[in-house]
Amino acid sequence: MARSGGAVGSDHRRVVLAAMIGTTIEWYDFFIYAICAGQVFATQYFAALGKDALLLSFATIGISFFFRPIGAVVAGHLGDRIGRRAMLILTLLLMGASTVLMGVVPNTAAIGVAAPILLVLLRIVQGLSAGGEWGGAALLAVEHAPPGRRGLYGAFPQIGVPIGLLLANGVLALVAALTTPAQFLDWGWRVPFLLSVVLIAVGMLIRTRVAESPVFEEVREAKAASSLPLVPLFRHHWRLVLLGALLFAANNAVGYMTTGGYVQSYAVRSLHLDRSTVLLAVMVSAVAWLASTLLGGWLADRIGRIRVYQLGFVAQLLWMFPFFALIDTGNVALLVLALVLFAVGLGFTYGPQAALYAEMYPTRVRYSGAAISYAIGAVLGGAFAPTIAEALQSGTGTVYAVGGYLAVMTVIGLVASFFVRDRPGRPLGDVPAGTGG
Structure with missing residues (x-):
């Protein structure tokens, strides 16, 4: 395996597959909780805690995000000291174990307040795992890639997210179609959580056969790994x-x-659309998101990472209010159209991320820098986005308030993009990095 040029042939394909498969499994696990938060947990676990059960249920999605930075710090520290591969195996095991246990937690009717407490504790473990997973998967793919194809190879761990979303919605849609509404709420929703055992076994089989990043190996052989990566990172x-x-x-x-x-919950609860139909619509949009993410990574190798980001943010901004207008019609075809076009901007602001983050930081602090940037961004952006959206829509009586909130977040990202220096051709050896200027 060439150190500077990256893996080739079957080795390279194995690295990309390991990054993608692992990320897919992690996010399948993460998303089935998020989807069930609005459709199951609000009534089965949080209803006994008060009238704001739906808000409380969505809030548990956000709680896990506050533990992502902790997971990022721990995994980043160890990943920059002992390697990317070991952290990918550990995070996969943590996520899988917590997900399977969620599938067997009794509801509030059976064990009272202990039920939501156990659910939240397991969600916290998911947050710790998710905080450390992405950085390792992204860096493994990018650090193995040839310099001119980092954007494309870095997009493969990114597409694990839409694939995970596709699988999560697909399995839930299948279970919902094969059960009555009462059966789904009683036991059907547990099936996707328990199926995680199979996915974890597949992921472990692939990840244990992957070689360590050649860039990290060079640092380790030179005994240049930082003993405390957080200090130089934040300094x-x-x-x-x-x-x-x-x-x-x-x-x-x-x-x-x-x-x-949020969209699934709003469409089922407020627009009274069929649950399986809504889940299928989201699956179609996940395919569009996958395609636009790969396209975004491919374009990032041709026109630059930041330029693709900016195109994506503009697309998000332009489509924001039409997106909610189409959803609010309650028409299934227009819901699908809204979600598919929504995915274009989303993919363009996600596809180049792995390559951009890898090129932003020196090798000795790269895992820590990438993972912590990702985890903090998740807290600032996604932690309470469904909760905020639900509160805005309930408080104002219109989904356009949600559109306004998302438009503000998009503008913040667009402005930030002008302060990041694009370095698509920089070597991934231990050299300084910085912002523009």
Whole structure:
């Protein structure tokens, strides 16, 4: 395996597959909780806690985000010291175990207030895992890639998110179609959580066969790995951490309209659309998101990472209010159209992310920098996006208030993009990085 040029042939394909499969499994696990938060947990676990059960249920999605930075710090520290591969295996096991346990937690009717408490504790473990997963998967793919194709190879762990969304909605839609509404609420929703056992086994089989990043191996052999990566990261690169977080926050807030379950919950509860139909509509949009994410990564190798980001943010902004107008018609075909076009801007602001983050930081702090930027951006953007959306829509009586909130987040990301230096051709050896100027 060439150190500077990246893996080739079957080795390279295995690296990309490991990054994509692992991320897919992590986000399948993460999303089935988010989707069930609006459709199941509000009534089965949080209804006994008061009239704001739906808000409380959505809030548990956000609580896990506050533990993502902790997961990012721990995984980043270890990933920059002992390697990317070991962290990918650990985070996959943590996410899988917590998801399977969620599938067997009794509801409030059976064990009282202990039920939502156990659910929240397991959601926290998911947050810790998600905080460390992405950085390792993204860096493994990008650090193995040839310099001229980092954008495309970095897009493969990114498409694990729409694939995870596709799987989560698909399995839930299948279970919903095969059960009555009462059966789905009673036991059907547990099936996707328990199926995670199979996915984790597949992911572990693939990830344990992947070689360590060649760039990290060079640092380790030179004994240049930082003993405490957070110190040089925040001393020399805190502006990059902030800018990276703002870029992702703008993408994450918008993405969590579907990945956080808000659109599904609104369509079923307020527009009275069939649950299986709505889940299928989101699956179609996940395919569009996958395609636009790959396209965004491919374009990033040709016109630059930041230019693709900016195109994506403009697309998000232009489509924001038409998106909610089409959803509010209650027409299934228009719902699908709204979600598919919504996915274009989302993919363009997600596809280039892995390559951009990898090129922003020196090798010795790269895992920490990428993971922490990602985790902070998730807190600022996605943590309470479904909760905020639900509160805005309930308080104002219109989904256009939600559109206004997402438009503001998009503008913040667009502005931040002008302060990040694009370095698509920089070597990934241990050299300084910085913002524009």
